[in-house]
Amino acid sequence: MDPVITLDDVGLTYPGPPPVRALYGVELEVQRGEYVGVVGPSGSGKSTFLNVVGLLDRPTHGTYLLDGVDVSTISERDRTALRGQRIGFVFQAFHLMPYRNAVENVALATLYAGVRRKARLAAARDALDRVGLAHRAHALTNMLSGGERQRVAIARAILHRPSLLLCDEPTGNLDSDNAAAVLTLLDQLHRDGMTIMVITHDSTVAARAERLVTIRDGALC
Amino acid sequence: MLGTMLGVGSFVAVLGLTASAGGQIDKRFTEIAATEVTVADIGVVGAADKAMSFPGDASDRVEAINGVVHAGRWWQVPLEDPTVSSALGLDSDSGDIQILAMDPSTIDATRPVLGLGRTFDAFHVGRHEKVALLGSVAAANLGITRLDGNPAVFIDGTPFTVLGIVDSNARMPELLFGVVIPAETALDLYGPPTEQRAGMLIETRVGAASVVADQVPLALRPNAPDLFQVTAAPEPKALQTKVGGDLDVLFLALASISLVIGAIGIANTTLVAVLERTHEIGLRRSLGAQPRHIAVQFLSESTVLGLLGGMIGAAVGIVVVVIAAVVQGWTPLLQTWAVAPAPAVGALIGLLAGAYPALRAARIEPVEALRR
Numbered sequence: 001m002d003p004v005i006t007l008d009d010v011g012l013t014y015p016g017p018p019p020v021r022a023l024y025g026v027e028l029e030v031q032r033g034e035y036v037g038v039v040g041p042s043g044s045g046k047s048t049f050l051n052v053v054g055l056l057d058r059p060t061h062g063t064y065l066l067d068g069v070d071v072s073t074i075s076e077r078d079r080t081a082l083r084g085q086r087i088g089f090v091f092q093a094f095h096l097m098p099y100r101n102a103v104e105n106v107a108l109a110t111l112y113a114g115v116r117r118k119a120r121l122a123a124a125r126d127a128l129d130r131v132g133l134a135h136r137a138h139a140l141t142n143m144l145s146g147g148e149r150q151r152v153a154i155a156r157a158i159l160h161r162p163s164l165l166l167c168d169e170p171t172g173n174l175d176s177d178n179a180a181a182v183l184t185l186l187d188q189l190h191r192d193g194m195t196i197m198v199i200t201h202d203s204t205v206a207a208r209a210e211r212l213v214t215i216r217d218g219a220l221c
Numbered sequence: 222m223l224g225t226m227l228g229v230g231s232f233v234a235v236l237g238l239t240a241s242a243g244g245q246i247d248k249r250f251t252e253i254a255a256t257e258v259t260v261a262d263i264g265v266v267g268a269a270d271k272a273m274s275f276p277g278d279a280s281d282r283v284e285a286i287n288g289v290v291h292a293g294r295w296w297q298v299p300l301e302d303p304t305v306s307s308a309l310g311l312d313s314d315s316g317d318i319q320i321l322a323m324d325p326s327t328i329d330a331t332r333p334v335l336g337l338g339r340t341f342d343a344f345h346v347g348r349h350e351k352v353a354l355l356g357s358v359a360a361a362n363l364g365i366t367r368l369d370g371n372p373a374v375f376i377d378g379t380p381f382t383v384l385g386i387v388d389s390n391a392r393m394p395e396l397l398f399g400v401v402i403p404a405e406t407a408l409d410l411y412g413p414p415t416e417q418r419a420g421m422l423i424e425t426r427v428g429a430a431s432v433v434a435d436q437v438p439l440a441l442r443p444n445a446p447d448l449f450q451v452t453a454a455p456e457p458k459a460l461q462t463k464v465g466g467d468l469d470v471l472f473l474a475l476a477s478i479s480l481v482i483g484a485i486g487i488a489n490t491t492l493v494a495v496l497e498r499t500h501e502i503g504l505r506r507s508l509g510a511q512p513r514h515i516a517v518q519f520l521s522e523s524t525v526l527g528l529l530g531g532m533i534g535a536a537v538g539i540v541v542v543v544i545a546a547v548v549q550g551w552t553p554l555l556q557t558w559a560v561a562p563a564p565a566v567g568a569l570i571g572l573l574a575g576a577y578p579a580l581r582a583a584r585i586e587p588v589e590a591l592r593r
Binding site for chain 1: 500501503504505506507508509510511514587588591592
């Protein structure tokens, strides 16, 4: 067994006033290569869960091990570095730089890891090839379709071979054809050994995961 | 960038215009100072001599000296409480109006700018005509604004036809407050000056003033040169330096204010950019950017904007100075110390102005930035 994520009684309470218990008692282990879907209704705590798992927010209690590192206790600086190295994000809103081309957007993923520009661009071209967008490498992202933009975002997320690909409603802004293409791509990445966690309220997306966890009122059930 | 561009541009332009205007002022100072000689009739010390020491042909004698452009006598007409009015019988308050007697050459030497009409000449002098030239202030006080009806001024009831109105002149500002009549006419009617003795105003070519000053007494009265005291106006270097210094301080202050406004512009623009690019900041943080990376990014951007603004501003400033100088007919002067480091100054302003927005950007939490 090789867990990528181990959450032990993890919770997050916003101080308020009044204090808000957004997440509590979360126990979860995700093995390397697993494809996990996290589902739940709006307001159930999915986004808080994603922020905690993605090291964007710090749990107020419990223990969180990412690749065996206890990220609950490390400094903010180390958490940021770890986030950049071990996690790849795919957002519903893509979050691409509109006035840069696809390859430059993808290459941004390793900018803060100190990789030289030439090596970054070469790796970015490979990643775009992997998501089937090699021919659009030099197109400005605001000239791409929604599906293409999300594939660029996925290429950016996998560029540095993260331990976990964390997807937040990855098909939320796409039509059904583009959504299917993105899900197929995620399936393919999973087959290649990528650990994937998809947070969604869409049953079609959730159905592609090999394991589903449900979150309701801030707790996994 | 626009903020810095305007700031640096106005800095360079203001300093350039100051230098050009200052150069022009220097030139005017030098030109006026270097071409003026005045002669005072000091008479014989101790003698109750009320006669005028200047000979009747004083103008001709002095104008014969090489380097003299115009030369002529002038004095205040010896009238006690004269009444001056624009119509006979009209009791006008003439307290501020001086009555001056002048040779035609004296008027020329003052470099008059005529608003209306003409000055009197040898013809009027030869015929002892009762004509007058009015200063613009005196004309306004007397209510004379047109000459087409051949208006007259009455000095103690004696009519003098107004030939012209002087709007300004370079050497005798008091002329604007006076009524000027021909010297020969004044001698006929009122006699030579008494309390205030006559003087002579000489305009020379540039650089000839001191040489002319040495020759004037002998040219006027070879037998009694001591009757005259000649003054070649001293170089007003101290005044010139002081005025120049005052202008420098004033315009430097104006230029600095422009720079501060430019800096505030950059700070504001950068702050707006930070707010508009919150998503980008969130993305970069999610990709592993530390707060210092974000701060350096925004600082670099504002510095580069400042640099470009400085370069463009300096270029625009130079063009403005050159155009303004050409339009005014001045020699364009540019302060090397203001132009050469302008890009660096722009970059520095960009750096300083970007500091606060960069700090704000660095403090944005990634989770907050992505949520917005």
